[in-house]
Amino acid sequence: MEFVSLEGFRLDGRRPMEMRQIRAEIGAVAKADGSAVFEMGNTKVIAAVYGPREVQNRTQQINDQALVRCEYSMANFSTGDRMRKPKGDRRSTEISLVIRQTMEACILTHLMPRSQIDIFVQVLQADGGTRSACINAATLALADAGIPMRDLVTSCSSGYLNSTPLLDLNYVEDSAGGPDVTVGFLPKLDKVTLLQMDSKLPIDIFENVMQLAIEGCKAIANYIREIMLENTKQLEYRRGI
Amino acid sequence: MLHSKTFVKKTRGGKVNKQVREHYLRDDIYCGAPICKLCDSSAARLSPSASTILLLDTNVVLNQIDLLENPAIDDVVMLSVVLDEVKNKNMGVYNRVRALCSNSLRRFFVFANEHHKDTFVKEMAKESKNDRNDRAIRVAAQWYQSHLGGAARVLLITNDKENKRKAIAEGISAETIESYVKSLDRPDLLDLVVQPSSEDVEMEEVEDLRPSKRKVIYTEHKPMSEITSGLHRGIYHQGKLRVNRYNPFEAYVGSESIGDEIIIYGRTNMNRAFDGDVVAVELLPQDQWHEEKSLSIADEEDEEEDVHLVPSSADDAPRTTNLVQGSSGDTNAVSSRPSGRVVGIIKRNWHSYCGSLEPMPMPAGSGGTAHALFVSKDRRIPKIRIHTRQLENLLNKRIIVAVDSWDRLSRYPSGHYVRTIGEIGDRDTESEVVLIENDINSRPFSSQVLACLPPLPWSVSSEDLANPIRQDLRDLRVFSVDPPGCKDIDDALHCTALPSGNFEVGVHIADVTNFVHPGSPLDDEASQRGTSVYLVERRIDMLPKPLTEDICSLRSDVERLAFSVIWELTPEADIISTRYTKSVIKSCAALSYIEAQARMDDSRLMDPLTTDLRNMNVLAKKMRSRRIERGALTLASAEVKFQIDTETHDPLDIGMYQIREANQMVEEFMLAANVSVADKILKHFSLCSLLRRHPSPTREMLEPLLRTAAAVGLNLDVSSSKALAESLDRAVGDDPYFNKLIRILATRCMTQAVYFCSGDLSPPEYHHYGLAAPLYTHFTSPIRRYADVIVHRLLAASLGIYKLPSIFQDRPQLTSIADNLNYRHRNAQMASRASVELHTLIYFKKRPTDTEARVVKIRSNGFIVFVPKYGIEGPVYLTARSEKGGGEWFVDEQQQKIKKMDGSASYSVLQTVRIHMEVVEPQPNRPKLQLTLT
Structure with missing residues (x-):
């Protein structure tokens, strides 16, 4: 199938190096300590963070650092076909783990010993790149909760179809069966904290594709920073400072 | 840059489900006209002096592609x-439109x-897909018109009346393709314009259409x-229609549903x-299954078999079903094979065909249009x-x-003239026809392809010799054995007796991949x-001539790069070890099969090269007998060889190709x-190796x-x-x-x-x-x-080179490469056969001959x-043929015999007969070889 036309347009009209439109909103769940909604095109994800708080299950308590827990789920209405999305299936367990590890790597857990941080992410609408969107939403929610972090971790995916590296795959491109690289990135420290790939790629092409995903992460980081700045300004305004 | 307007699209894929796709609208798409001041014109394709810019509608592109390929039509905007x-x-x-769009010579x-x-444009309520697309075309035309202002005329070409009317109403200039071509004042182009089908014309012109006026010949296709x-529901069966190559009135549909x-x-x-x-x-009712062939075709054109080359495999062989119906009157012969009729066509396979016009008198008013019947060279195609x-x-x-x-309503399909190849009967024209019919690209290589060649004169450089992956085998006594006059020598051999009594035997193959790099234009062309292709009088190369005949060819006394497989063999021809290496060799002799055979046979010759040849021959015989023991078939083919006149390129003599021990x-x-190589590459790349398989023939x-063999008691x-x-x-047998x-x-x-990709099977x-x-x-x-x-490339990768x-x-x-290779390979074979047939015809034209033949x-x-x-x-x-089924002869199916009723003559299968061969021309422009008993 032709995923990139000879004129250089993807199926949805983007060029290969363009991301979908992103939108973010802080504070969507009032009860949570921090929350955020993150959209990448038609992919929409909500994240809520509770903590740091007392560890619920004492046996899990860690004496020198905080316990980070993460739960990923997909809303029943998130995809078109109204299938029941069982909780705790293979795929969501794996994504939960991936998100937890990525977030753990940037949270300064040693500052909060004997406490617990819960991250809940739910996919409201799925159109490819849910993993990345979840990480981005979680970052914003953690920041909103005021949890100390090394850096803002952001994530973006990229792929390689029709011999062209493509940034931010949507569902159609994702299900083409080509390589799909998801990168988690700490923009200030210039470090990669997450790297996953489906399918195979020759090493030299892989580097280009990964580099593209990293550029995407940087762009998202800039946007997230803007959103946070905006949010802080609003808080300032409300407090009358 | 991103304009985000998402919209909702519904698609049906078996079941109905709603799908939402994003659709980004942009403002950075340029119009492609260099005269435009608003747009970035770096990627502009249209000519700066274009006075008219054409926009085509879908049906114009679909029907008039031959016209579009004519350089007279230019400055076209193709809408996505x-x-x-x-x-x-x-x-x-x-694909043809895409080729036009990427051709840098066309605008x-x-x-x-x-x-x-x-x-x-967004789909409106109650608007069909087609209407929406037509509207999109009009909107685009309007945009171009306002965007370019008065700098160029924008002309929408559409043959759809409704679309044209709406366009004119919206202030777009629109024309039909006929009127546009007429306005160009190029009568030769008018032939390329496809006429609307006669049914449409009639609908438009004759309102009181009386069905009785024209006979309906075919039943309507089902919607x-x-x-x-x-x-x-299983009442219809889908499949690809294959017309019998030797009888255009008989076709087969391979159906999966009934197996x-x-x-x-x-x-x-x-x-x-x-x-x-x-x-x-x-399917027809079962009682019509054995429908007598002669009845169904009696009123149509004559049908007969041509003289042709001996088929080399089942795929080439004429298909014969049980057509030997007893004219002696046995009624119990009900064919077991289902027959049917076509009720609808799911996908057309129309393309262009080579042939000539059926001769006809010149119409009185010359210069006007004339109707003519076109007869394709491919017998499976009806007249068109x-x-x-330009009839004359x-x-x-x-x-x-x-x-x-x-x-x-019409017996024959209608079509249009595309181009002329040349005079009928001219050998070059006929060869060209053979190439076109088999889809063989005989055009010279493009400059991009030739740019990939190493500079000439080429020789092995010191870098090649110093390269650690390349072994220096120049001191070995390497030689090649090929047909006489062979210029593209791609294999050479050596055989050295080792002190241990074993032999080291090497096969050295031209190292083509050293020059043909993956992804280069040269590689793409070769892959296409x-x-x-080997025709009788010429060869159409896969790689440009300098590579084929010089740089890669393992000629004698020059250093060449090779990819070598070297075995150590015991005197019993068991392989002890195998190694693969890139190498540099220097062939000491390029022998022909005849020379090699002569050397082996001449007992006085004791030079080292001859000794090598004899050693190899001994080993080869042992390998061969072992292979046959495993069950390899020795099949015979009746290859012929022409002697061609060097001046006129006419065939001088034909003879069977002789196979020697060499x-x-x-x-x-x-x-x-x-x-050995297949083993090696499969071991390393079990999923992406390219292998060659030969399926076992089915009993059918x-x-x-078996029938023939049984008839002669075998x-x-x-x-x-x-x-x-x-x-x-x-x-x-006895002879x-x-x-x-x-x-x-x-x-x-x-x-x-x-060929196939190992991952697919x-x-x-x-x-x-x-080969067992x-x-x-x-x-x-x-x-x-x-x-x-x-x-x-696979082997080089498996060696880590x-x-x-x-x-x-x-x-x-x-997989698609493997499919293409199979297709090309088959076409190349068909083309060589057609070329041999053509030359056989030329040969016998001047020499009617009597000879011996065998009934098969x-x-x-x-x-x-x-x-x-x-x-x-x-x-x-x-x-x-006129006296069809004349009861003089009858066929004994069991014995495979045809006998005269009175018993005065009979012919049985495999019998030897004397025949007379002569070229006759019963239909104009279709000369053929006729065989008669002497």
């Missing part, structure tokens, strides 16, 4: 909505109107919805289907009606014609061509090299052989290739040619070997039946076969003979 529609309707046309610009913020539901082939007799039942169309077929304004020019020319439509010796080592395919065991090989060995004849008959029952299917080898590939002729180039090119990661692409098949009105001396096969009629 049109391209998408064309792609959905006809992939062939789409075709693709405008992505669907993604432009000003030209995107698509009915076909789909019929297929679901058998459905036979379709007669044009009426075929109902306007062409060869290769995907059709829906309805065309309109032409075309009458004695070979021309190409494309089919446009076939309505049920797939193989070199041929077999070289062949044996090439087989061994291929098998061997049926004709019992063949076909349970396995080994059993078949042994029973073929036992088949010795020396008998065994070869049986082998030739066996050969034509076999399927062809095919499971290991038991890799088997090569003819579990694995086989092609490694030894990279100069003339692209498969070998791929295998060279080079990286595997990325194409091997992509299995669908590898019995027909109801004669028999088919095989002429061993010239390797051709053709029918001998006992009864003239």
Whole structure:
């Protein structure tokens, strides 16, 4: 199938190096300590963070650092076909783990010993790149909760179809069966904290594709920073400072 | 830059589900006209001086593609909505339009109107898809008009009346293709314009259409919805229609739903289907299954068999069903094979065809248009009606014609003239026809391709010698053995006696991949061509001549780069070790088969080269006998060889190609090299190796052989290739040619070997039946076969010399390469056969000959003979065709005999007869060889 036309347009009209439109909103769940909604095109994800708080299950308590827990789920209405999305299936367990590890790597857990941080992410609408969107939403929610972090971790995916590296795959491109690289990135420290790939790629092409995903992460980081700045300004305004 | 307007799209894929896709509209899509001041004109394709810019609608592109390919039509804007529609309707046309758009000499610009913020149109309520697309085209035309202002005229070309009316109402200038071409004042172009189908014309012009006025010849095709539901319910069967190459009134549809082939007799039942169309077929009631052939075609054109070359496999062989119906009156013969009729055509396989016009008197008012009937060279294609304004020019020319439509009121399809090839009967023209018919690209290589060649004169550089991956084998006594006059030598051999008593034998293959790099234009071109094509008088190379004949060719006394397979063999020809290496060799002799044979036979010669040859021959014989023991078949083919006059290129003599021991010796080592390489590459790349397999023939395919054998009292065991090989060995008749004849008959029952990607099949299917080898590939002729180039790359990668090119990661692409190779390979074979047939005809034109022939098949009105001396096969009629079924002769099916009623004469299968061969021309421009009994 032709995923990139000879004129250089993807199926949805983007060029290969363009991301979908992103939108973010802080504070969507009032009860949570921090929350955020993150959209990448038609992919929409909500994240809520509770903590740091007392560890619920004492046996899990860690004496020198905080316990980070993460739960990923997909809303029943998130995809078109109204299938029941069982909780705790293979795929969501794996994504939960991936998100937890990525977030753990940037949270300064040693500052909060004997406490617990819960991250809940739910996919409201799925159109490819849910993993990345979840990480981005979680970052914003953690920041909103005021949890100390090394850096803002952001994530973006990229792929390689029709011999062209493509940034931010949507569902159609994702299900083409080509390589799909998801990168988690700490923009200030210039470090990669997450790297996953489906399918195979020759090493030299892989580097280009990964580099593209990293550029995407940087762009998202800039946007997230803007959103946070905006949010802080609003808080300032409300407090009358 | 991103304009975000998302919209909702519904698609149906089996079940109905709503799908939401984003659709970004942009403002950075440029108009492609260099005169435009607003747009970035760096990618502009239209000419700066264009006075008129054309926008075409989908049907114009679909129908008038031949016209568009004419350079007179230029400055065209292709809208992406049109391209998408064309792609959905006809992939062939789409590829041609795409080629036009990417051709730098033509001014075709693709405008992505669907993604432009000003030209995107949303589907309105109650608007059909077609209407929406038409509106999108009009909106785009309007945008162009206002965007360019008065700088150029924007002209919308559409043949749809409604669309044209709306366009004019919206202030867009619109014309039909006919009126536009007329305004160009180029009468030659008018022939290329496809006329609207006659049914449409009638609808428009004659309102009081009386059906009685014109006879309806064909039944109407069922609408698509009915076909789909019929297929679901199992009353219709879907399949590809294959017209019998030797009898255009008989076709087969291979249907999966009933697991058998459905036979379709007669044009009426075929109902306007062409060869290769995907059709829906309805089975006829069983009592009509054995419908007498002669009845169904009695009122149509004559039907007969041509003299042709001996088929080399089952795929080439004429298909014969049980047509030998008892004229003696046995009524119990009900054919067991289902027959049917076409009720609808699911996908057309129309393309352009080569042939000539049927001679006709000049119409009175010359200069006007004339109707003419076009007769294709391919007998499977019916005559095609065309309109032409240049009848006198075309009458004695070979021309190409494309089919446009076939309505049920006309006996023949209508089409249009595409281009002229040349004079009929001219050898170059006829050769050109052979090439075109087999889709062979004989154009010279493009400058981009030639730019990939290393500079000439080329020689092995010191870098090559210093390269650690390349072993220096220049001191070995390497030689090559090839047919006389061979210029593209791609294999060479050496054989050294080791002190241990073993032999070191090496096969050195030209290192083509050293020059053909993956992804280069040269590589793309070679991959497209797939193989070199050998015609009688010329060779169409896969790689440019400097590579084929010089740089890669392993000529004698020059240093050349090679890829070598080196074995250590025991005197019993057991392989002890195998190694593979890139190398530098220096061949000491380029022998012909005759020379090599002469050296081996001449007992006085004791030079080292001759000793090597003899050693190899001994080893080869042992390998061969072991291979035959395993069950490899020795099949015979009746290859012929022409002696061509160097001046006129006319054939001077034909003779059978003689196979010597030297041929077999070289062949044996090439087989061994291929098998070794196949093992190696499969071990390393089990999912992406390119291998060659030969499927076992089914019992049904061997049926004709068994019947013939049974008639002469021979019992063949076909349970396995080994059993078949042994029973073929036992088949010795009273005359020396008998065994070869049986082998030739066996050969034509076999399927062809095919290339495939190892990931697509499971290991038991890799088997090569003819060679009785579990694995086989092609490694030894990279100069003339692209498969070998791929295998060279795989082997190099498995040795860790080079990286595997990325194409091997992509299995669908590898599969499509393998498919293309099979297609090209088959076409190349067909072309060489056609070329030999052409030259046979030229040869016998001047020399009517009497010769000996063997009966190979019995027909109801004669028999088919095989002429061993010239390797051709053709029918001998006992009864003239006019007196069909004249009861003078009757056929004994069991004994495969045809007897005269009074018992005065009889012919049985494999019998020797004397025949007379002469070229006759019963139909103009179709000379053919006629065989008669003397």
